[in-house]
Amino acid sequence: MKARLLITGALLFFAGILSSSAQTDTRLGAMLVYGTEIENPGIGVTAEFPIIEDLTIAPGFIYYLPKDESGISLNWWEINGNAHYYFSNTESLGxxxxxxxxxxxxxxDFDGSGWGGTDFGASDGRFGLNLGAGANFNIGSSITPFAEAKYVIIDGGQLVIGAGVKFNL
Incomplete structure (x- = not known):
């Protein structure tokens, strides 16, 4: 229930920003990712809002596919607030x-039905820092493929590698 509320809130946030900053460089996209700590793929949404030349604000949300092993269920999601600084922004590559x-x-969550009948569940949230790089591949249309890699500096750390498409608005 909390996840649905959070996703709805994030979508409303994106919609509010999009309505207040309709520029040709504003982008909204979807991506597939892989997280090295969870060792599982995920799906995500991202956006890019220009601030000044060569600098954008890029909020995003990633939901990793649930993982079930030996009665243990793992659910993981993340919210990101990044800034992108474009070092090179040519006609074909940004x-x-x-x-x-x-x-x-x-x-x-631990299903203890096979282990004496005791169920167990716990959750935790942590703040961290993102550092990474990415590239937009300008193919001459309103759709821009992209690839990105970032390292999340947090307990245990995680490398997140992703690719997707952004739609110019």
């Missing part, structure tokens, strides 16, 4: 560095 804040939430 290369950027990224830095920002991360909030990761993990929930673990």
């Amino acid at each position: 290369f950027y560095g990224l830095a920002g804040l991360n909030y990761s939430h993990v929930k673990v």
Whole structure:
């Protein structure tokens, strides 16, 4: 229930920003990712809002696919608030560095039916920092493929590698 509320809130947030900053460089996108700490793929949404030349604000949300192993269920999602600085922005390629804040939430449930009947569940949320780089591949249309890699500096740390498409608005 909390996850649905959070996703709805994030979508309303994106919609509010989009209605207040309709520029040709504003982008909204979807991506597939892989997290090295959870060792699982995920799906996400991202956006880019120009602030000044070569600098954008890029909020995002990633939901990792649930993982079930030996009666243990793991759910993980993260919210990101990044800034992208474009070092190179040619007609065919836009290369950027990224830095920002991360909030990761993990929930673990243990089904104890096969282990004496005791169920157990716990969840935790942590703030961290994002550092990474990415590239937009300008193919001459309103759709822009992109690839991105970031390291989340948090307990245990996690490398997140992703790719997707952004739609110019």
